[in-house]
Each structure stands twice: as C-alpha cells, then as structure tokens.
Amino acid sequence: MKAFEYVSTASADIAVKALGGVDGAILAGGTDLLSRMKDYVTTPKRVVDFNPQSVVQKETSPGGVPTWTILAGTTLADLLASKALREELPALWQAASEVGTPQIKNMATIAGNLLQRPRCWYYRSGFGLLSVKDGKNLLREGDNRYASIFHTDGDALFVAPSSLAVPLIALGASATILGPKGERTVMVSSLYQIPKRDSDRELTIGADEVLTKITLPAPQGKNATYEARQKQSHDWPLVLASVSLRFDGASVSQASIVIGGVAPIPYRAVEAEKAMFGKPVTLETAEAVAANAINGVKPLSGNVYKVALTKTVVKRALLAAVGNRYWEEV
Ligand SMILES: Cc1cc2nc3c(=O)[nH]c(=O)nc-3n(C[C@H](O)[C@H](O)[C@H](O)COP(=O)(O)OP(=O)(O)OC[C@H]3O[C@@H](n4cnc5c(N)ncnc54)[C@H](O)[C@@H]3O)c2cc1C
Structure with a gap:
C-alpha cells in the first residue's frame, strides 16, 4: 500500500475541508x-x-409526512437491528441481510455501501472502469459472465455493485451531500452515471464531497427485494430486484421496480412498472410484468443466463411484496 496522510473526524465539515485540494x-x-x-x-x-454516528430513525415533523433518516455512518448491522425498519422497509432490510458476512455487516456503512466501487475484475486489476486495452474492451471480449446485460452498447460493461442502492431507489430515497459550496440533496438514483471515457467516474459525488445522510418517505404500500446468487455465501448477488408498490384496493396504482446486477447503474424497469399499473399482483400478472422487465436487453457473450434470471427475480420480488413466497413451499 502507498503511504498516505491520515485525518480522523466525526465532523462532516472537517471531512470536507480535509478532502479539499488533495487527492483524498x-x-x-x-x-x-x-x-x-x-x-x-x-x-x-x-x-x-x-x-x-450510526443512527436509523423515523420522524414525523408537524404537518409533514413520516420520514426515515439513516445517517451516513450507520452500519448494516445497526440497520438490520431495527425492528421497525424490518417491518416498514423490508426491501431495504432484505437487501442488507444478504450482504457479506456478520463481520462485514458490523463494519460496512450505508454511505460506503452506496459509494463502493465496481467489483469488475478488470477494473480491480488496474484496467480502469471501461477496461479498454490496446483498443479492445477486455470485458466485452473476455470473461463477462458477471457483466451488464443492459446499456451494453458503450464501453462501460461492469455492474453497479451496491445492493442497498436498489431498494433505496425503489423507495424514492434521497442522499444529502456536503461539499465546499454547501449542502445539496439528490435522489439516490442520481448518485450513479454511466462513464463514457476512462477519466469519468460512475459516481456523481465530487471528490471533495461527503455523503452525510439518506432520507426516505415512509412507504404507503408494500415493498420487497428478491435476489439470486451463484452460491449461498458471502458474495454479491448475480441479479436482485426491489419493488415498491402502492395499491388502490387490490390493484397496483403505482409501481417502482429497480434491478441490480444488470447494468453499470441500478436499472429502472420502466416498462414493467407501467405493465403493473391497474393490476393485482398474482402469479400470472407478476410473470407477465416480469417479461416486460427485459425489454431492450442486450446480453454479452457469457451472460445470456442473466436474462431469464432477471425475469424470475422481478417476478419473485413482486410476489414477495404481497407475501407470496411460493418457491419456499417446495
Ligand atoms: C466478501 C464480501 C461480500 C460482499 N457482498 C456484498 C453484497 O452482496 N452486496 C453489497 O452491496 N456489497 C457487498 N459487499 C461490499 C460491502 O457491502 C462494501 O464493501 C461496504 O458496504 C462498504 O462500506 P464501508 O463503510 O466499509 O465503505 P469504505 O470501504 O470505507 O468506503 C467505500 C467507498 O465509499 C466512499 N465513502 C464512504 N463513506 C463515504 C461518505 N460518507 N462520503 C463520501 N464517500 C464515502 C469511500 O471513499 C470509498 O470509496 C461485500 C464485501 C465483501 C468483502
């Protein structure tokens, strides 16, 4: 490891100052x-x-809507310890429960999870985010079994790694960011972008900015996450989907469906969201809606298997939201 200067602080203001003017x-x-x-x-x-601090809380300001606040330093272990969060935000709880090992959950924070860098083996081996060498895209031409199946026309073929981004986007969460020019709040979905050049980053947060908290409105319907893994161990999911549904009687009046493990950004399945509108969630509708989630898919040579997996994962996330876990009954 290269030598570095070290600053320790619990203050976001001091952290921003310490990041200024250096490669920090x-x-x-x-x-x-x-x-x-x-x-x-x-x-x-x-x-x-x-x-x-590691703090998860739900507050209601006078006349306002109930809001969940999760401070940047909240560990996944503390997130999982909140009974109220488990009941009201099962999509987030389920995604956090599958991350890594107990040791990782004790150390990993929500901010770090959202801002972790891609696991693509070419990026981790020093070939950059676009993994282009001598004019060749190593991921397109090499082992791309874990790579993207959407947005594959460009050179960014890695998948966004954060499991928690997926439910947070489905639940309409925002991120508060402090920088040298003050504070700004953006939707969690806006933290991510698809890099076009090797010098671009996949994260929109500036190098001198600090994420301080996540906030989200208390959901008014049902939500869930379902993920598929290669093996039941401490690894990233192959594909995961989070859904947040509002109902008018038995029918869905609003659907958010977000998929992870399939694109360089968490992927919003807009056509599936539209297809879910006005229908109850049954085995038949969930299957038909999930088929819309793969519209526009363009898998690479080694990851065609993710297309069928995506359909199944979306179907099961929809059904899990309404308490139908038929696959566990076998
Ligand atoms: C074996 C293993 C399995 C894993 N499985 C999964 C999985 O299934 N799903 C999943 O999502 N993740 C998984 N992870 C990744 C893990 O969740 C992340 O490493 C962890 O969440 C990062 O959090 P951290 O607090 O340790 O971040 P750090 O490692 O400290 O930071 C991560 C990045 O975020 C930046 N950062 C952190 N906090 C802030 C802030 N407040 N403001 C600005 N920038 C900030 C850092 O500069 C750094 O670039 C796994 C990791 C391991 C080792």
Missing part, C-alpha cells in the same frame, strides 16, 4: 476502500477517516 478519500468501514488501496487501484494521498 473518505474511509468509512474500510471494507471496500482498503482492499482497493492494497491492490493499488486507489492510491489517495490523504485518507479521511470519517466516522459519524
């Missing part, structure tokens, strides 16, 4: 950053150990 990086739980530093993929000159 925030250290939260370190479960992603330290492994990149050990592999020389990330070589910051200054590491800012930002350790704000």
Whole structure:
C-alpha cells in the first residue's frame, strides 16, 4: 500500500475541508476502500477517516409526512437491528441481510455501501472502469459472465455493485451531500452515471464531497427485494430486484421496480412498472410484468443466463411484496 496522510473526524465539515485540494478519500468501514488501496487501484494521498454516528430513525415533523433518516455512518448491522425498519422497509432490510458476512455487516456503512466501487475484475486489476486495452474492451471480449446485460452498447460493461442502492431507489430515497459550496440533496438514483471515457467516474459525488445522510418517505404500500446468487455465501448477488408498490384496493396504482446486477447503474424497469399499473399482483400478472422487465436487453457473450434470471427475480420480488413466497413451499 502507498503511504498516505491520515485525518480522523466525526465532523462532516472537517471531512470536507480535509478532502479539499488533495487527492483524498473518505474511509468509512474500510471494507471496500482498503482492499482497493492494497491492490493499488486507489492510491489517495490523504485518507479521511470519517466516522459519524450510526443512527436509523423515523420522524414525523408537524404537518409533514413520516420520514426515515439513516445517517451516513450507520452500519448494516445497526440497520438490520431495527425492528421497525424490518417491518416498514423490508426491501431495504432484505437487501442488507444478504450482504457479506456478520463481520462485514458490523463494519460496512450505508454511505460506503452506496459509494463502493465496481467489483469488475478488470477494473480491480488496474484496467480502469471501461477496461479498454490496446483498443479492445477486455470485458466485452473476455470473461463477462458477471457483466451488464443492459446499456451494453458503450464501453462501460461492469455492474453497479451496491445492493442497498436498489431498494433505496425503489423507495424514492434521497442522499444529502456536503461539499465546499454547501449542502445539496439528490435522489439516490442520481448518485450513479454511466462513464463514457476512462477519466469519468460512475459516481456523481465530487471528490471533495461527503455523503452525510439518506432520507426516505415512509412507504404507503408494500415493498420487497428478491435476489439470486451463484452460491449461498458471502458474495454479491448475480441479479436482485426491489419493488415498491402502492395499491388502490387490490390493484397496483403505482409501481417502482429497480434491478441490480444488470447494468453499470441500478436499472429502472420502466416498462414493467407501467405493465403493473391497474393490476393485482398474482402469479400470472407478476410473470407477465416480469417479461416486460427485459425489454431492450442486450446480453454479452457469457451472460445470456442473466436474462431469464432477471425475469424470475422481478417476478419473485413482486410476489414477495404481497407475501407470496411460493418457491419456499417446495
Ligand atoms: C466478501 C464480501 C461480500 C460482499 N457482498 C456484498 C453484497 O452482496 N452486496 C453489497 O452491496 N456489497 C457487498 N459487499 C461490499 C460491502 O457491502 C462494501 O464493501 C461496504 O458496504 C462498504 O462500506 P464501508 O463503510 O466499509 O465503505 P469504505 O470501504 O470505507 O468506503 C467505500 C467507498 O465509499 C466512499 N465513502 C464512504 N463513506 C463515504 C461518505 N460518507 N462520503 C463520501 N464517500 C464515502 C469511500 O471513499 C470509498 O470509496 C461485500 C464485501 C465483501 C468483502
């Protein structure tokens, strides 16, 4: 690992100042950053150990809608310990429960999870986000079994790694960011972009900005996450889907359907969302809606299997939201 300066603070203001004018990086739980530093993929000159509180709470301001607030330093273990969160935000709870191991959940924070960098093996081996070498895209021409199946016309073929981004986007969460020019709030979906050049980043947060909290309105319907893994161990999901549904009687009046593991950004299945409108969630409708989730798919040579997996994962997430887990009854 390269030598670096070290600053430790619980204050977001101090963290922003410490990041200014140097090639710096925030250290939260370190479960992603330290492994990149050990592999020389990330070589910051200054590491800012930002350790704000771990707090999850639901508040209702007078006349306002109930809102969940999750501070940046909240560990996945603390998120999972909240009974109220498990009941009201099962999509988020389920996604967090599948991340890594107990040790990782104890260290990993919500901010670090959202801002972790791609797991693409070419990126992690120093070939950059677009993995282009001598004019060839190594991921397109090489082993791309875990790569994207959507937005594959460009050179960014890695998949966005954060499991928690998927339910947070489905639930309409926002991120508050502090930078040298003050505070700004963006939708969690806006934290991500598809890089076009190797010098672009897949994250929109500036190098001198700090994510301070996540907020989301208390959902008014049902929500769930379902994911498929290669093996039941501490690995990232192949594909996961989160849904958040509002109902008018038995029929869906609003649907958010977001898929992870399929694109360089969390992928919003807009056509499936439209197809769900006005229907009850049954085995038949969920299957038909899930078929819309793969419209426009363009898999690579080694990941055609993800197309069928995506359909199944979306179908099961929809059914899980209404308490139908037929696959567990076998
Ligand atoms: C074996 C294993 C299995 C895993 N499985 C999964 C999985 O299934 N799903 C999944 O989503 N993840 C998985 N992970 C990844 C893990 O969830 C992340 O490494 C972790 O959430 C990162 O959080 P952290 O607090 O340790 O972040 P750090 O490693 O400290 O930071 C990660 C990145 O975020 C930046 N950062 C952190 N906090 C802030 C902030 N407040 N403001 C600005 N930038 C910030 C850092 O600079 C760094 O670039 C797995 C990891 C391992 C090792």
